Amino acid sequence: MTLIPEILAIYILDALFLFFATIAFILSLQIIKDWNFNATTKLQYSLEKKSYLGSTIIKYMFYVKLPLFLFFIFTLDKISFILPGAMCGAGVVNSNEYATVLLFLKLINIYLFAYWIVLDTQDMKQENQPYLKKKFMIFIPLYLLLVFEIALEYKTFSSINVKDVVDCCGAIFSTNDNTYLSKALSLPTWSLLGMFYINFILLVLSAVFKYRYIFATLNLLFILISLLSLVAFFGTYIYELPTHHCPFCMLQHEYNYIGYFLYGVLFIGTFNGLVVGFIRFNARELSKRLRVSLLFNFIYVAVVTLYPLIYYLRNGVWL
Amino acid sequence: MIKLNNISKIYEKNVVALDNVSLWFKEGELVVLKGVSGSGKSTILSLIAGLVKPTTGEVLVDEKKISKIPDHFVSQYRQKNIGFIFQKYNLISSLNVSENILLPLVPLNLKRSECKRRLESVLKQFSIEDKRDTLVKNLSGGEQQRTAIARASINSPKIILADEPTANLDEKLSLEFIKILKDLKSQNKTIIVATHDPLFFNLDFVDRTIEVNNGKIIS
Amino acid sequence: MSLLIALLASTLFISNAMKDEYNKIISTYPDIVITNQKALRDSTIDENEVNKLLAIEGVSSAVPRVWGNYYFLNADKKFLILGKDEFETYPNPLLNENLDIKNHSMLISLGVKKILDDNYYHNYFNFIESNGSIKKMQIQSLLNTKESLKNPLVIIMNKDDAQEIFQYSKNEVTDLAVTVVNRSEVAFVATKIRILFPSAKVSIKKDLRVFYENVYNLRSGFFLTVFIITFFTFFIIIYDKVSGLNSEQRYEIGILKALGWRVGDVLSAKLYEGLIVSLFSYILGISMAFIYVYLLNAPYLKDIFLNNYDLIGDFKIVFSVDYNTLSLLFLLSVPIYIAATIIPSWRVATLEADEVMR
Numbered sequence: 044m045t046l047i048p049e050i051l052a053i054y055i056l057d058a059l060f061l062f063f064a065t066i067a068f069i070l071s072l073q074i075i076k077d078w079n080f081n082a083t084t085k086l087q088y089s090l091e092k093k094s095y096l097g098s099t100i101i102k103y104m105f106y107v108k109l110p111l112f113l114f115f116i117f118t119l120d121k122i123s124f125i126l127p128g129a130m131c132g133a134g135v136v137n138s139n140e141y142a143t144v145l146l147f148l149k150l151i152n153i154y155l156f157a158y159w160i161v162l163d164t165q166d167m168k169q170e171n172q173p174y175l176k177k178k179f180m181i182f183i184p185l186y187l188l189l190v191f192e193i194a195l196e197y198k199t200f201s202s203i204n205v206k207d208v209v210d211c212c213g214a215i216f217s218t219n220d221n222t223y224l225s226k227a228l229s230l231p232t233w234s235l236l237g238m239f240y241i242n243f244i245l246l247v248l249s250a251v252f253k254y255r256y257i258f259a260t261l262n263l264l265f266i267l268i269s270l271l272s273l274v275a276f277f278g279t280y281i282y283e284l285p286t287h288h289c290p291f292c293m294l295q296h297e298y299n300y301i302g303y304f305l306y307g308v309l310f311i312g313t314f315n316g317l318v319v320g321f322i323r324f325n326a327r328e329l330s331k332r333l334r335v336s337l338l339f340n341f342i343y344v345a346v347v348t349l350y351p352l353i354y355y356l357r358n359g360v361w362l
Numbered sequence: 363m364i365k366l367n368n369i370s371k372i373y374e375k376n377v378v379a380l381d382n383v384s385l386w387f388k389e390g391e392l393v394v395l396k397g398v399s400g401s402g403k404s405t406i407l408s409l410i411a412g413l414v415k416p417t418t419g420e421v422l423v424d425e426k427k428i429s430k431i432p433d434h435f436v437s438q439y440r441q442k443n444i445g446f447i448f449q450k451y452n453l454i455s456s457l458n459v460s461e462n463i464l465l466p467l468v469p470l471n472l473k474r475s476e477c478k479r480r481l482e483s484v485l486k487q488f489s490i491e492d493k494r495d496t497l498v499k500n501l502s503g504g505e506q507q508r509t510a511i512a513r514a515s516i517n518s519p520k521i522i523l524a525d526e527p528t529a530n531l532d533e534k535l536s537l538e539f540i541k542i543l544k545d546l547k548s549q550n551k552t553i554i555v556a557t558h559d560p561l562f563f564n565l566d567f568v569d570r571t572i573e574v575n576n577g578k579i580i581s
Numbered sequence: 582m583s584l585l586i587a588l589l590a591s592t593l594f595i596s597n598a599m600k601d602e603y604n605k606i607i608s609t610y611p612d613i614v615i616t617n618q619k620a621l622r623d624s625t626i627d628e629n630e631v632n633k634l635l636a637i638e639g640v641s642s643a644v645p646r647v648w649g650n651y652y653f654l655n656a657d658k659k660f661l662i663l664g665k666d667e668f669e670t671y672p673n674p675l676l677n678e679n680l681d682i683k684n685h686s687m688l689i690s691l692g693v694k695k696i697l698d699d700n701y702y703h704n705y706f707n708f709i710e711s712n713g714s715i716k717k718m719q720i721q722s723l724l725n726t727k728e729s730l731k732n733p734l735v736i737i738m739n740k741d742d743a744q745e746i747f748q749y750s751k752n753e754v755t756d757l758a759v760t761v762v763n764r765s766e767v768a769f770v771a772t773k774i775r776i777l778f779p780s781a782k783v784s785i786k787k788d789l790r791v792f793y794e795n796v797y798n799l800r801s802g803f804f805l806t807v808f809i810i811t812f813f814t815f816f817i818i819i820y821d822k823v824s825g826l827n828s829e830q831r832y833e834i835g836i837l838k839a840l841g842w843r844v845g846d847v848l849s850a851k852l853y854e855g856l857i858v859s860l861f862s863y864i865l866g867i868s869m870a871f872i873y874v875y876l877l878n879a880p881y882l883k884d885i886f887l888n889n890y891d892l893i894g895d896f897k898i899v900f901s902v903d904y905n906t907l908s909l910l911f912l913l914s915v916p917i918y919i920a921a922t923i924i925p926s927w928r929v930a931t932l933e934a935d936e937v938m939r
Binding site for chain 3: 411413433434437438440441442444446448452453454465466468469513517
Binding site for chain 2: 080081088091092095167170172
């Protein structure tokens with residue numbers, strides 16, 4: 044399995060990340076230990092310079108991580124071709140227990156890194172650099188998560204066994220088994236949809252009143268409910284098949300790669316929503332973020348609603 | 363508005379550039395720092411520009427302790443407030459006149475139209491319009507000097523610092539420079555010139571002359 | 582750096598093209614092939630077993646096939662013999678149309694003709710059967726094969742003749758080829774067949790595809806490893822170059838900083854520079870690879886890939902754009918180059934303006 048060029052490429056970049064992240068990690072430790080903003084010593088000046096290196100490395104990793112994540116999904120799709128039984132990435136992810144964790148971990152890391160970058164940008168805007176020490180302290184657990192992710196990635200890829208037969212997404216996401224997933228999928232449609240839209244309306248309201256924390260919490264909820272409703276309901280209209288509940292297949296070209304668009308928009312919307320809860324922005328920045336979050340979440344809701352509507356308009360019935 | 367309090371600057375190998383110097387400069391003043399090479403006057407300019415940090419003491423500009431803030435912000439302060447004319451001009455020879463003049467504006471992320479407007483204004487002000495596309499290495503001494511001054515003015519700084527500006531010029535060009543200086547003073551900029559050129563010592567529009575010797579102020 | 586990318590890109594393009602060719606060929610194969618085995622070795626099967634297969638639901642056709650290899654001692658070469666039954670019409674990738682073959686005659690490919698001519702067989706050839714007797718076969722005509730599949734050594738004859746040469750009895754055939762109506766049912770039908778023929782090897786077309794895919798992945802993986810090593814050398818060279826900035830460059834950076842450029846500004850400028858350089862090399866490299874592989878048909882490099890393994894003799898590479906490969910190459914070149922410039926750029930950006938201008 045290892046010698047597929049795509050996986051090799053991922054390993055190479057992972058190694059690069061490890062190398063640079065470790066440098067940043069060491070820097071972070073030094074900064075946390077000795078940073079004294081008011082000192083005029085040589086040590087302090089050298090720490091200042093090192094903080095630039097640290098920021099640059101972390102920013103670089105984030106900007107490379109994004110396309111790499113997309114590439115990772117591509118690769119999963121490609122592997123699905125080789126694994127017997129799998130017809131899309133879902134089969135691969137399900138084929139061993141590491142893969143699901145890996146996927147979630149990657150997503151979480153992307154959110155975390157994005158948060159770090161926003162923190163860094165805010166920090167650099169103010170002369171007293173209020174978040175300097177904080178941001179490097181945050182990097183410590185981030186680093187550990189990154190290392191964990193890379194180790195897990197290696198383990199996942201190396202344990203994909205070509206000879207095992209794997210479930211296809213039809214089986215994984217079926218509503219028949221006794222798993223949590225299937226229970227969630229077989230919730231009555233109206234309650235699911237209700238939660239989804241009500242959540243969104245609450246989002247709008249809390250944004251209007253600028254309740255930061257509520258807005259952030261609602262965004263967190265929104266991520267969960269959106270994914271669930273996507274898989275349970277909206278996805279079926281994308282595939283025009285009432286039993287097709289797979290979150291991966293919509294990334295394939297038969298569906299115009301709509302998956303990438305939807306997930307991307309959802310990420311931008313919810314990330315901006317979450318970040319206002321964690322960082323205190325000034326008034327102008329806050330309203331900007333709120334607006335961006337609302338806009339992207341709205342686009343997500345709109346597009347996702349369009350699919351069943353168009354289906355109904357074209358066919359006169361619901362699925 | 364510019365204050366140097368108890369400044370000492372010691373370079374590598376224990377070279378003492380300044381020894382417990384305290385100075386102040388008022389807004390709109392034109393001050394000449396008089397002294398031979400190595401007396402420490404260049405260091406004073408570098409300190410005010412935030413290019414070096416003092417070993418002890420502090421530098422305050424408009425009550426802001428520029429000697430204490432991180433490099434990132436000092437550069438920002440420099441971008442907005444300082445125009446520096448170096449002894450060797452320090453132009454980038456591989457670029458042409460316009461490009462050199464525009465350099466300070468790059469990090470400010472201004473709109474194109476604004477940059478253009480400012481460029482035209484200083485090209486005109488210092489009479490180098492027709493040389494705008496010429497490479498610096500093909501300019502005469504006087505033209506290079508004017509380019510350097512234009513570059514120092516393009517961000518409309520409050521403070522202009524000049525380090526031995528006439529060291530490499532003949533008398534005619536030196537007098538031209540002094541004339542430009544007078545113009546700049548009339549715009550109410552604070553100007554500090556470090557020089558040992560006697561032409562500067564008896565000018566009527568100079569507010570003060572400070573003599574520097576061996577890292578200490580004499581007068 | 583462009584050259585490296587070009588090299589890697591070419592290898593990937595070639596292997597992709599070959600994969601496509603395979604897929605094309607394989608798609609004309611029957612969905613399932615049943616080969617009898619004795620002691621886990623391939624053996625022959627009775628052609629009447631075909632009836633059992635036709636009884637399975639979903640099977641659209643089941644055809645007994647006779648084919649095999651014949652070793653020609655004098656030339657030390659193996660001929661691939663395909664037996665054709667007048668009633669058979671399963672599409673054969675090698676043939677452009679259905680041919681009518683006379684009894685005791687055969688059609689040969691260009692490669693076979695050459696070998697026979699070299700051995701003074703011009704109009705006929707004597708096959709030697711395993712009991713020593715000779716079977717004389719007339720050469721009817723040359724095979725008209727598709728361009729991409731000039732498998733050099735193919736002979737087509739009537740099934741009975743083939744059976745005789747292989748010393749099969751009248752009902753004995755090499756294997757049974759099954760076509761299934763619904764592609765997604767293939768695995769299921771195969772399972773049924775396995776139950777019917779417990780000692781037979783049941784190969785599914787998809788497995789073949791997967792097998793070749795793996796083979797090619799292996800080969801390109803090998804090249805990739807070679808590439809990695811070279812790249813790391815480059816990494817070190819680049820690093821060296823960028824960090825050993827000459828005094829002129831340091832001087833210029835000093836000026837910039839004196840003019841108010843922050844560390845961040847200098848850093849971004851340097852990194853953008855790196856980005857542009859690597860992007861440019863990437864595009865240049867890919868273009869070179871395109872030209873080399875698709876226009877010039879990749880001399881030399883292609884031969885490394887083609888060896889006796891294959892179904893394919895020589896072939897013309899068809900133009901195709903594979904986004905996967907392109908993005909793979911991108912990820913391998915641009916981020917790595919930029920990474921190499923991070924530390925040197927930072928070193929340079931944090932120089933004290935003062936120091937370099939003195």
